[in-house]
Amino acid sequence: EVQLVESGGGLVLPGGSLRLSCAASGFTFNNHWMTWVRQAPGRGLEFVANINQDGSEKNYVDSVKGRFTISRDNAKNSLYLQMNSLRAEDTAVYYCARDSGHSSSSVDNWGQGTLVTVSS
Amino acid sequence: DIQMTQSPSSLSASVGDRVTITCRASQSIITYLNWYQQRPGTAPKLLLYAASSLQSGVPSRFSGSGSGTDFTLTISSLQPEDFGTYYCQQSYSTLWTFGQGTKVEIK
Numbered sequence: 001e002v003q004l005v006e007s008g009g010g011l012v013l014p015g016g017s018l019r020l021s022c023a024a025s026g027f028t029f030n031n032h033w034m035t036w037v038r039q040a041p042g043r044g045l046e047f048v049a050n051i052n053q054d055g056s057e058k059n060y061v062d063s064v065k066g067r068f069t070i071s072r073d074n075a076k077n078s079l080y081l082q083m084n085s086l087r088a089e090d091t092a093v094y095y096c097a098r099d100s101g102h103s104s105s106s107v108d109n110w111g112q113g114t115l116v117t118v119s120s
Numbered sequence: 121d122i123q124m125t126q127s128p129s130s131l132s133a134s135v136g137d138r139v140t141i142t143c144r145a146s147q148s149i150i151t152y153l154n155w156y157q158q159r160p161g162t163a164p165k166l167l168l169y170a171a172s173s174l175q176s177g178v179p180s181r182f183s184g185s186g187s188g189t190d191f192t193l194t195i196s197s198l199q200p201e202d203f204g205t206y207y208c209q210q211s212y213s214t215l216w217t218f219g220q221g222t223k224v225e226i227k
Contacts, residue, residue: 035216045156045164045207047216059214062121095163104170105211106154110163 002026002109004096009114016086016118022079022096022111030054030074033099035107036081038092038116048094049081063089086118122146122210126219134227139195141222143208148188152212155184155193158221159204167206168193200226 008020020036035050049060049070058070069082079096093113100108123146133139143153151171156164166175168184171191181196195202203226208219 044205044221045158045209045218047218050214050216061215100166100169100175102169102173104152104154104173105216106166106169106209107156107164108166108175110165113163 004109004111006096006111006114009116011117012086013120014087014118017084018116020081020094020114024077029077034072034079035097035099037095037097040092088118091118092116121215122213122217124208124210124217124219126208126222128222130223132225132227133198135198135200137198139198141193141206143191143219145189145210149210149212151187152210153191154209156207157204
């Protein structure tokens with residue numbers, strides 16, 4: 001069974017930093033692109049960043065470029081999101097997501113999400 | 121960025137009704153279009169990918185169509201468990217974007 005378990009969320013002051021982690025199991029981690037998707041309270045889904053199988057290609061939504069860094073450790077079956085210079089508008093549930101590998105890239109497995117709250 | 125616009129924003133329908141949700145892209149995305157269902161308090165669930173391919177385990181009452189800029193998700197006979205918010209998502213660009221969502225309520 002595919003499992004994605006996020007950790008590292010919490011309350012942080014504006015301008016602060018957090019590192020989210022996602023522990024993957026039940027599948028061959030290094031065969032899949034991985035993605036972070038976030039959802040602000042009461043709002044829709046927003047792509048944050050994704051990373052290819054060996055970590056050589058990364059993409060970011062414009063609003064987080066230069067502040068967030070996605071990475072992975074295939075030996076540890078883990079995905080990370082380093083978030084710096086956090087802003088109130090970064091407050092959201094952050095989901096770790098596995099790319100399906102379908103011809104149209106999509107998410108076929110999601111974590112339960114971890115809440116990040118940026119507030120003074 | 122490719123903008124995705126869904127309509128309607130919300131709908132209320134009865135069990136057994138046929139329900140249609142549309143999604144329009146700001147430019148052609150060929151068939152790089154996926155649909156998700158999200159029930160309150162849970163992660164989204166993939167329903168359809170590549171505009172019309174049913175994800176494994178998803179009931180056949182869900183179907184999708186379209187190409188280019190206009191796409192449709194159809195639920196042929198609405199069931200009680202189909203409540204929630206539905207999102208379209210394009211993967212034509214490496215920077216994915218989602219529609220704003222369509223909330224489906226059961227009358």
